[in-house]
Amino acid sequence: MAGSAFFMACAILVLFGFCVEAELVQHTFKVSNMMVRRYCKNKTITVVNGEYPGPTITAHEGDSLAIQVINESPYNISIHWHGIFQRMTPWADGPNYITQCPITPGNSYTYKFNVVGQEGTLWWHAHVSVLRATVYGALIILPRAGVVGYPFPNPHKEETILLGEWWKADVITLQNRALASGSAFNISDAYTINGHLGDLYRCSNKHTHKLEVEQGKSYLLRIINAALNTQFFFKIAGHRLTVVAADASYTSPFSTDTIAIAPGPTIDALLHADSHPSNYYISALTYASSPAIPFDKAASPYASAPPSASPFDNTTTVAVLSYKSSPPSSSPPIMPPLPAFNDTPTAHHFYSNLTALHPNSVPLQIDQRMFVAFGLGLTPCSVNQPLCRGNAISASMNNISFSFPTTVSMLEAHFRKIRGVYTKDFPNRPLVAFDFSNPSVNNQGSFQLTDKGTKVKKLKYNETVEVVLQNTAVLAAENHPLHLHGYNFYVVAQGFGNYNKKEARKNYNLVNPQERNTIAVPVGGWAVIRFRADNPGLWIMHCHLDGHLSLGLAMVFEVGNGPTPSTTVPPPPQDYPTC
Template sequence: MAPSSLFAVGLVLAFCYLTSFTASADIVETSFHVKNLTANRLCQEQVIMAVNGSLPGPTLRVKEGDTVIVHVFNKSPYNLTIHWHGVFQRLTQWADGPEFVTQCPIRPGGNYTYRFNLTGQEGTLWWHAHSQWLRATVHGALIIRPRDGQKYPFVKPFLEDTIMLGEWWNADPNDVENAALATGAAPVNADAYTVNGWPGDTYNFCPSNKTYRLDVVPGQTYLVRIINAALNTQFFFKIANHNFTVVAVDAAYTNPFQTDVVLVGPGQTTDVLLTANQSPGLYYMAASPYDSGIGIPFNANITTGILAYQNTTQTTPTLPVMPAFNDTPTAFTFSTNLTALVTSRFWSPVPRTVDENMFITFGLGLSACGSNQTCGGIFQQRMAASMNNNSFVLPTRMSLLEAYFRNVSGVYTTDFPDQPPMVFDYTNVSNSFNQSLLMTPKVTSLKKIKFNSTVQIVLQNTALVSVENHPMHLHGFNFYVLAQGFGNYDPINDTRKFNFVNPQERNTLGVPTGGWAVIRFRADNPGVWFIHCHLEVHLPWGLGTAFLVENGGTPESTLPPPPADFPQC
């Protein structure tokens, strides 16, 4: 059967499958206009890129099963793509969005329409630019509520609210990135952190500064959706004198978990129930950085919003006591106490047979300084990052997905290694500046996987250059987090720690600083799927690769052709 006929049959089957479950589904259609916006923060006007004139950008509110259509008009001076973070994109792989992975960018003055379905997903996701550092200001929430006739698997909240944590530069973030890439050195840190686009009033007073405010009614319970849209900062989040019940992470329901602090890394989302059960007053909600890197400079400020009780007469908010910036025990306790709600209608048991076993070391390193270059990295080389000592380079003449679909050679290879090229004491800081371990080649190497294979990956941090907690994000799938720990992974003893009963599901995981994590997923979604560190500083340095999941031999498991308006390089 011809590919076009196969695709047509696939669409019919997919339509029949979806309509059997989506009697209450809708089409949600909107437009994103990305263009200059002059914003005033920290007593300074700065031109930023923004969607529809707002920071954060518009929230997309949909129901599970809905189809989303977003017309993106790029009126900015930069190349642009939009990624729908956490969306599976089944039969809509061309809408995933990472630049030169699934698509060429939308050029200035161009447009592209993203179309995708949200069947089988419920909770808090988000969208953001996936080109250079544009996601610093080009981002917004994607809220997926239960379809008509369905309910949350927890008490119905009185109201819902969304908290987007971010970063602010008194500069164009793309200029910040480009200045660093020009020398191979690390970029400068953000000037402020933000809550829903505002630094809050704990920064130096400025008439143009605003503080986000959430008004609450005493005794009522609120569903608060926390999204970390920052480029390079993981956050501890607290509200003074209040506790949370975590009920979901990355749009996957969890068993209720009581805590007074939430850790949320870049790309992650956390849904919590908050009961307004304190004395009427003003309480700061605060986000402070979790600085997992040893010896790496960071901005130690905090950002705040205000939780305000109805009819309060208090004028000065109460500030919570925040964890120390390097409080890894608190970060690890939060991350490892989350478990899946297996009674959720979206839960599937962990596949027990593994087809692909991978052990991936990852972290920072160096690439060689080219001739006629001025390099500001360690040992006068260029800063780099790698997975299994492969430092990933994106193509520029065609996206990886299009090259795969059209069978174009010379764009990528499929020899990404299942094991690191050298065994050493990965988390021993005495190896941090061992030049024989630091140097990494620049390649565009993918891992090819057969459709419906079960893939297990040991993600092993290294101590090269620095020990850090890296938030690793996988496109196109959720994965089960079977276990996490510190030091070097022990294949004999650590296997006994695997949780096959109710492991948390995520699309983004902060692998413990100086440690490891084991994840597992079923590769039942054909296409090319990026896996990368969601610290934006590490992505252009090469901390990523991609999984090429082959077609499955049926119309509904076959990559469809690109849409007619697909951007061209």
């Protein structure tokens, strides 16, 4: 009886995390330039520890992490730990000029944070300029050591798949040219799987990732879209996948042969090796949600044709899945049937059919309601855009195109009460209501021009928030992946057209909605998210199409301190970077 009582007591302690000792996981990231050869030519890229993609960080739930970033590159750098809540460690979140100034060349900064209440697939990436084109890697959070396993049968093996983009030209040069001219960022030349282009591209037979499987066994694929600007359809010939998690939150098992994944999100999917032993292509190709909208230069004299009329990278990257028992063959691997690049019904079916594995604590009483219309627009050329003529392409939320500060981070300004860095008047709704999802607004210049500003939405600690995210068709209608730092949120509804409160609420899922840190808001449509503001600090919400972030598609939540020391933002660390 005494032994049973001890076992029960220890089981309770384990449940609350006291019987299993958490670890300190330490890494050193040396950021530097490196020469690589891809697509028939040598090219210098920025990498971490000489690896492309960068090193994988693996920790258990409950562990503490300390990652020293040493900047040996010629560029400013900061690292964001995508999806980590950073509770009481907002100084480690990483977005440039939001929670820190960049780490300048020759200097270093140690990011220290805990991973509590999270498990699954996340990732890390540069959060300054366009360096995350090559500066990124996986961040895997395993279940707490010695406590529980996965809520599904343990796989035979796990495989991380990082999807990316590749440019023949230098991405920093391309970005500088786009910013100077007020134009859109150049499309990529190729796509990658784990840094390899795949054998469908020239000079890339040796640059094809391979996954070997055994007949009858299952494999957990941790899929991460690390691309700068491209949403993907992901398929494996001859196999279906069972989605079991998204953004490090478990989902009800969802069987599919096509995964849609925007830049930023992660998907965990089980692969069952139950097909005929052979070689199969693993493929990733563009989901280009933006149709070419008719553009009338006479009716809209503000700019050249909108970015939606530009071509996109219509190529396919592949890896090879091969069975150990398959006989040698000179035949090429089997290619899966691929969706059309603009197959929005398939993408929406995937995005809208994920639900949480268990009922979750969706806020039912709402303190703050916001309606945020967002998309592309125009702003007058500035003196910093010498190649710009008339107006430049911009992006905005509620018609505010976000301007990053340059002299101090917003979090430090908040903590030290420095005035003049930002204002607390981000509007709860658009100043002007219009037919948001109607492509004809593309020709109406009054809806195209945006205002510049550094504005935040102030929230009290523990307030509940509902945000209606309304996509607009100004200049271009497309699917935008919006990422919120510091939080997960519940996606309670999504749909097409203009949000209609009465109709939409009939379909709200307030029981087991998917829990995400990034929502791909449907092209020409909307999504409704809810969260509880229980994490003090400054948290940016922005489009994870990198070209749109630099154009101003962002806003910031300022969440106040709670009533106790454990809910109050602590001072910045001693090695905190300064501007």
